[in-house]
Amino acid sequence: MSRSNPRVLSTLERAGGFASAQEVYKLMQREGEKIGLTTVYRSLQSLVNDKIVDLLRREDGEAIYRLCGEHHHHHLVCKSCGETVEIEGGAIEKWAKSMAEEHGFRDVGHTAEIFGICSKC
């Protein structure tokens, strides 16, 4: 078993606690970190096993890693220029919770993203 490389977790945090393995890798490269893609994957997997990060899926199926426990937020993304705004989702949290309870689900998480065209585009 491999343990997580601490620089990976720290980079994920710096990325806003929400990124894919490839993004974490590229970010570390840009910052001059000497690390292989394989290690990034292994570290993220290990963090998921330890329940330190959540594993979610983008719409295209790419895995995205999100820090657990952290007060999480949602995104409002411009389909045209990619600008992203972090938004609060209080209503969503309640909705997810009540829906899950209603159907007897436990260990519940959720994803919610809003996308559209921003005022500049």
Next chain:
Amino acid sequence: MSRSNPRVLSTLERAGGFASAQEVYKLMQREGEKIGLTTVYRSLQSLVNDKIVDLLRREDGEAIYRLCGEHHHHHLVCKSCGETVEIEGGAIEKWAKSMAEEHGFRDVGHTAEIFGICSKC
């Protein structure tokens, strides 16, 4: 633009209305249908465009296609067995709309999925 090959839809129905592209393809092969994998993919994409089937994701990121009603809804998915419940998202619709307006976004859409462990697992 290619239109959906009707045999693909009929196979998806026969598969219980819930299968991946690869599964639909293998099923058709076993039944002696002469069809290429490419056409299966194209047909399923087209069915998604026409909102005749829903596109969701397995835990491993593989796309699964699922016949579903035409009303807008969200999903509650079991991470363990894959059971899926269609749920209403009235609160989400309002949230997405108000968040988008607040930040000047237009042509807005959204995704929202809840995942957890169902009562049977």
Next chain:
DNA sequence: ATGGAAATGAAAATCATTTTCATTTCTGCT
């Protein structure tokens, strides 16, 4: 210092999905 375990990463393998492109099948039209 030393031996074994754990970590690392480059390259190859895997696997779903998409793209390319040449061929075949339809279509409408004369």
Next chain:
DNA sequence: AGCAGAAATGAAAATGATTTTCATTTCCAT
């Protein structure tokens, strides 16, 4: 019927994320 252009098809190659392999390096306890 015959013909041209459009649409559909599928085999093979390309893509892209993720995993595996395996040889090398780093750690750690002795």
